[in-house]
Amino acid sequence: MKNSHRPFYLVIAISAxxxxxxxxxxxxxxQGVAKTDTExxxxxxxxxxxxxxGAVIQARKNVGQFIAALNHPAPGQKDxxxxxxxxxxxxxxxxxxxxxxFTGNRFQARVDNQPRKIQGLKLxxxxxxxxxxxxxxxxxxxxxxxxxxxxxxQYSELSPKEKQEFDRAADFKIEQ
Numbered sequence: 001m002k003n004s005h006r007p008f009y010l011v012i013a014i015s016a017x018x019x020x021x022x023x024x025x026x027x028x029x030x031q032g033v034a035k036t037d038t039e040x041x042x043x044x045x046x047x048x049x050x051x052x053x054g055a056v057i058q059a060r061k062n063v064g065q066f067i068a069a070l071n072h073p074a075p076g077q078k079d080x081x082x083x084x085x086x087x088x089x090x091x092x093x094x095x096x097x098x099x100x101x102f103t104g105n106r107f108q109a110r111v112d113n114q115p116r117k118i119q120g121l122k123l124x125x126x127x128x129x130x131x132x133x134x135x136x137x138x139x140x141x142x143x144x145x146x147x148x149x150x151x152x153x154q155y156s157e158l159s160p161k162e163k164q165e166f167d168r169a170a171d172f173k174i175e176q
């Protein structure tokens with residue numbers, strides 16, 4: 001395994017995306033944004049968010065592309081991650097997983113977000129995931145985001161100024 005947590009620049013970029021969305025929605029606390037003092041803000045997307053639902057479908061449909069790249073990364077391909085919805089007592093939390101490996105017909109990966117709703121799941125814990133269970137996948141290919149369908153949905157909902165700030169902070173480009 002490479003690193004136990006995603007590279008710093010990816011944390012900054014994804015956290016910045018969540019932060020800008022948090023700031024944009026701060027005036028309306030009913031938007032499902034949560035924040036603590038020790039963790040970056042995160043977003044609870046409404047169940048009926050059509051674009052996010054479409055992103056999950058697209059990620060699952062194209063997971064074979066991710067598996068092929070993961071098993072045989074080309075030069076410049078790095079930072080492979082998957083996102084999985086964890087469900088407990090009717091609560092759903094989508095959590096990014098890093099240090100991804102594909103063994104047999106399942107992913108093995110480490111929890112890379114501090115779980116907030118799922119009891120017993122810990123940061124850094126290794127979990128096994130069926131490819132049909134993922135809600136997203138991503139990797140960086142020579143500075144460009146590949147996959148990251150849910151990230152792209154969040155990015156598309158940013159204002160032009162927020163996109164500019166995100167692009168300045170990120171070490172990768174999101175091509176639409």
